[in-house]
Amino acid sequence: MKVGILQCDIVRDVFRDQGFEDYPAMIQAGFAEVSADFEFETFCCVNGELPADVSVCDAYITSGSRFSVLDPDQWIRNLEQFVLQLVEAKVPYVGICFGHQLLAQAMGGLVEKADVGWGVGVSINELKQPHAALLRQSEDGQIRLIVSHQDQVTQVPTELSCIGGSDFCPNYFFTLDDHVLTIQGHPEFTREYSNALMEFRRDIIPEDVVNMGQKSLQGRVDRELAFEWISGFIMNAGKSSAVKN
Numbered sequence: 001m002k003v004g005i006l007q008c009d010i011v012r013d014v015f016r017d018q019g020f021e022d023y024p025a026m027i028q029a030g031f032a033e034v035s036a037d038f039e040f041e042t043f044c045c046v047n048g049e050l051p052a053d054v055s056v057c058d059a060y061i062t063s064g065s066r067f068s069v070l071d072p073d074q075w076i077r078n079l080e081q082f083v084l085q086l087v088e089a090k091v092p093y094v095g096i097c098f099g100h101q102l103l104a105q106a107m108g109g110l111v112e113k114a115d116v117g118w119g120v121g122v123s124i125n126e127l128k129q130p131h132a133a134l135l136r137q138s139e140d141g142q143i144r145l146i147v148s149h150q151d152q153v154t155q156v157p158t159e160l161s162c163i164g165g166s167d168f169c170p171n172y173f174f175t176l177d178d179h180v181l182t183i184q185g186h187p188e189f190t191r192e193y194s195n196a197l198m199e200f201r202r203d204i205i206p207e208d209v210v211n212m213g214q215k216s217l218q219g220r221v222d223r224e225l226a227f228e229w230i231s232g233f234i235m236n237a238g239k240s241s242a243v244k245n
Contacts, residue, residue: 003031003234004057005042006050006079008065008098015196023063026188027096033224035231045079054085059092059234062099064186068151069101069111080106087180092237094230095182100174101151103160103182110155116168118205120198121213122221123147123185125172127164143173144222145185146194152184181233187226191217 005024016022021029024042031038041057043049046065051057069076084106086093095103101111124144143164153171156162160180165172174182186194195217198210205213 001038001059001234002057003038003040004051004060005040006060006062006082006099007042007044008046008063008079009067010044010046012200014200015193018196020193020196023188026190026193027061027063030188030223030227031231034227035235037231037235045075048075048078050078050082054082054089054091057091059094059237060086061094061230062096062102063188064097064099064148067098069098069105070113070151076102087176090177090179090237092179092234093181094233095174095180096188097147097149097184097186100182100184101153103180104153104157104171104174107157107159109153109157109160111151112154113150114152114154114169117150118209119147119149119169119184120205120209121146121194121216122219123166123169123172125164125166125169125185127173128162138222138225143185143226144220145183145187145226146189146191146217146221146223147185148189148194148197149184178233179237181230183226185226187223187230190223191221 005027007024011020011022028040043051083103105111122144124142127141152169156171160174160176162171163173163175169184172184198213202210
């Protein structure tokens with residue numbers, strides 16, 4: 001099964017010098033921890049690349065991005081249109097952070113700079129609604145993933161089901177039947193990369209937020225569970241039924 005990686009950013013040279021790989025490699029490493037059933041093709045959307053047609057790959061996943069879906073750049077508008085084509089064709093789509101917000105905005109939802117400020121470190125979210133494609137659940141019903149964002153979805157499109165969130169970020173998980181899964185968090189990020197990002201952004205993120213974020217990295221991170229969900233969602237698209245709002 002072929003998964004297209006829609007790359008929405010390129011890792012900065014300062015991080016490459018520290019030994020961190022680019023975003024497509026991070027995503028593939030996460031898949032490799034739970035499944036060997038996929039091959040990948042990367043499309044560098046931030047540089048204007050898009051698949052010629054939705055049928056080029058069997059499923060698609062976005063990377064996150066330092067950019068905002070609110071930015072006026074043409075590549076963002078083009079990617080929005082492509083993602084809408086995926087939804088219309090019911091091609092499996094997984095949106096990570098930027099891709100989560102991009103889909104919501106493209107479908108008529110609202111994305112805004114969050115009043116609560118930066119989300120960094122490990123975010124704890126409750127799953128409020130089960131979904132047939134998310135096969136294994138955590139024992140406490142929570143999902144703990146690394147986050148790095150200022151923007152949030154504040155109005156959810158009517159077609160999307162919000163299946164989890166927190167007081168800090170109520171609209172953290174979306175699904176659409178069994179062919180769309182989006183997550184505000186970054187399952188592909190490691191603790192080390194999250195820490196490096198926070199250190200790099202100390203001049204724009206309040207010190208207490210950075211300190212709390214770095215402390216949170218000492219706790220549980222459900223990276224493997226998230227990639228089990230993503231892999232299962234892609235493999236079972238069209239085969240399972242979702243519980244809708």
